[in-house]
Amino acid sequence: MEYLDFELPIKELEDQLEKCIVIGKESDVDVTNTCKQINKKLIDTKKTIYKNLTAWQRVQLSRHPSRPYTLDHVRALCGDTFLELHGDRGFKDDKAMIGGLGKIGGQSFMIVGQQKGYNTKTRQYRNFGMANPEGYRKALRLMKMAEKFGIPVLTLIDTPGAYPGLEAEERGQGEAIARNIFEMVRLKVPIITIIVGEGASGGALGIGVGDRVYMLENTWYSVISPESCSSILWKSWEYKEIAAEALKLTSSDMKRQKLIDDIIPEPLGGAHYDRETTFTTVEEYIMKGFNELKDLSTKDLIAQRMDKYSKMGEYKE
Numbered sequence: 645m646e647y648l649d650f651e652l653p654i655k656e657l658e659d660q661l662e663k664c665i666v667i668g669k670e671s672d673v674d675v676t677n678t679c680k681q682i683n684k685k686l687i688d689t690k691k692t693i694y695k696n697l698t699a700w701q702r703v704q705l706s707r708h709p710s711r712p713y714t715l716d717h718v719r720a721l722c723g724d725t726f727l728e729l730h731g732d733r734g735f736k737d738d739k740a741m742i743g744g745l746g747k748i749g750g751q752s753f754m755i756v757g758q759q760k761g762y763n764t765k766t767r768q769y770r771n772f773g774m775a776n777p778e779g780y781r782k783a784l785r786l787m788k789m790a791e792k793f794g795i796p797v798l799t800l801i802d803t804p805g806a807y808p809g810l811e812a813e814e815r816g817q818g819e820a821i822a823r824n825i826f827e828m829v830r831l832k833v834p835i836i837t838i839i840v841g842e843g844a845s846g847g848a849l850g851i852g853v854g855d856r857v858y859m860l861e862n863t864w865y866s867v868i869s870p871e872s873c874s875s876i877l878w879k880s881w882e883y884k885e886i887a888a889e890a891l892k893l894t895s896s897d898m899k900r901q902k903l904i905d906d907i908i909p910e911p912l913g914g915a916h917y918d919r920e921t922t923f924t925t926v927e928e929y930i931m932k933g934f935n936e937l938k939d940l941s942t943k944d945l946i947a948q949r950m951d952k953y954s955k956m957g958e959y960k961e
Contacts, residue, residue: 648704650693654913657686690912697862699888699897703870705862706841710916712923714757714800715742717840720923721930722746726755729786735815738779740771740807741851743786745795749931754790756783756851757800760841773842774807777820780850784824787831796834796934799851802841804869806850821850828853829953830946834937836930838908839863839895840915855949856933857903859895860926861910865903866893903956905933 647655661682668675697705705711718726726746730737743756758775761767775783783799790797806817828835828851837854843865859865870888871881898904908929911918937945 700885705914714759721748732778732781735778740775741779753798755798758803773803776807776812777815777817780820799837801839801843801848803847805844806847821846824850832942836933860908864893866891
């Protein structure tokens, strides 16, 4: 297990507990009470730390190297029913954007999401989860295929942003994202969207228009990352913690502002501490959202979706 800087008190207690258990096994000394005391202190420390996280600490948790990525969720939710589909039929297959058909709870879904990679080699292969225009065009191709066959769409968001390179701009990055938003608003099948890690800028919005939008508890969703915001406002990354607070990017902030529909709770310590529980909870929310949408007529489905996003621009003077 890798520990973040604010988790070091937990690491110290877990090390103490491990040593206590080893002493008990290797000697005749009864360390049962000592182990219980350390374990109790460990649980109390975890509750204190994780119930009082700052916005920046939640951003750090969303990037934890042990956190389950999109393909981890897909494999857990779909098992061996997932069939990956490739290519945008125009340029090439973007490895940062994955998509395909899979069954969750006996229901077929067209699943689309960003995949980051879990080590240096796979991160380079997946371009760190930053999709090019062909990735968004692949996503749209798959969503239109789902519409053709009446299959609901599930999108899983985990990206530090769309790829900002020269080649991406030359191939129409902005147009590809805008086209996806335009088409998703009027897609004739239910769309369920879940932010499972980072949800940054247009890179997230390109697959983020949903009838139900959920965020895992320790994720973030914003127009810009705290580091980039800090570098623009203060010409330095040093103020990223202040920027994170100002951006109001946590799941609770998003729910308060009515930009998402609900927050998916994570196990104490984050999704990586208990992956199985996380996957089970995510599946429950997917099926809950689908059951709320499945009986709506196409006309009502699109009307409700348009109304939902139109209200996000309302304000009072």
